[in-house]
Amino acid sequence: MPRLSGQRIMLREYRNDDLPWIRRWVNDPEIVCHLSDIFLYPHPEQSTEAFLDAMLEGSSDSRGFVIADPETEAYIGQVNLDTIDWKNRVGTVGIVIGSLDQMGMGYGTEAMKLLIRFAFREMNLNRLELQVYDFNERAIRSYLSCGFIEEGRLRERQYKNGKYSDIVQMGILKSDWKAAGEP
Numbered sequence: 001m002p003r004l005s006g007q008r009i010m011l012r013e014y015r016n017d018d019l020p021w022i023r024r025w026v027n028d029p030e031i032v033c034h035l036s037d038i039f040l041y042p043h044p045e046q047s048t049e050a051f052l053d054a055m056l057e058g059s060s061d062s063r064g065f066v067i068a069d070p071e072t073e074a075y076i077g078q079v080n081l082d083t084i085d086w087k088n089r090v091g092t093v094g095i096v097i098g099s100l101d102q103m104g105m106g107y108g109t110e111a112m113k114l115l116i117r118f119a120f121r122e123m124n125l126n127r128l129e130l131q132v133y134d135f136n137e138r139a140i141r142s143y144l145s146c147g148f149i150e151e152g153r154l155r156e157r158q159y160k161n162g163k164y165s166d167i168v169q170m171g172i173l174k175s176d177w178k179a180a181g182e183p
Contacts, residue, residue, distance in 0.1 A: 002122075004065065004114045009107050011065035011114050012073060014055040018066055021075035022048055025098035033161065034136045035096060067097070067111045076102055079111045081119065081128075089126035091119055109142045116146060117182065120174045127173050133158060134166040147180055148172045 004011040025031045026048055032039035054060035064080025077097040084091045095112060097103045119125045130148070132139050140150075148170040156164035 004118055005070060006110045006114050008070070009076065009110050009114075010068050010070040010073070011079065011111060011118075012068050014052060014064075014066055014078075016052070016056070018075050019048065019052055021098055022052065022078075025096065028100075030100055031096065031098065034133060034139065036094075037158075062094075064094075065111075065115070067095075067107055076107055077111070079108075079115050081115075084123075084125070089124065091123070091125050091128050093128050093130045104138065108139070109145055112142065112146045113182075116172065116177060120177055125174065127171055129169065129171040131167050131169055133160060134168055135161070140168065140170075143170050146172070147177055147182070149176075 003013070023045065026039070026043045051060070055062065055064070061084075062080045062082045063084065064078060064082075066075055067077040067079055068075055075098060077095065077099075079093070079095040081091040082094045093112070093115065095108055095115075097108050116128060119128055128148075129151075130143065131154075132143065134140075134153070149172070150168055151171050152169045154167040154169070157167045158165050
């Protein structure tokens with residue numbers, strides 16, 4: 001996969017030396033509370049290694065990028081197309097910023113915009129979609145600023161943080177992205 005350059009970040013390939021960075025967030029409750037239930041239980045190092053090996057070998061259904069500092073190439077997070085439905089030209093997106101110190105700085109929004117452009121221009125996908133918990137307001141604002149729209153809700157679908165929360169379904173179409181004048 002090519003590297004993609006933004007103003008403050010780059011999207012690059014996964015590397016073996018990303019393992020310690022991924023291990024720092026994969027069991028951090030303040031980060032994984034916003035992610036899917038695959039992070040409900042602690043992840044052993046072998047699981048993280050297996051994920052990274054699959055990304056390195058291209059044997060995973062997921063395709064994606066590490067969000068990195070453009071000068072040092074240091075790991076900031078990752079943005080992936082977790083599934084791609086080639087027949088219908090649809091990709092399901094997942095993103096994480098791996099450090100609380102780097103959240104809220106716009107890195108995720110910039111990474112998502114780069115991924116959207118890549119998915120629509122280079123991969124010729126027609127639709128990107130994602131799900132987000134209703135209490136993850138920062139992420140929802142970011143996705144809206146990238147052009148995603150709320151398409152529906154699964155009411156009280158997830159039990160998180162001692163209460164039931166909605167899952168918000170969001171999507172962006174290539175035609176909407178073009179109509180918004182995106183590059």
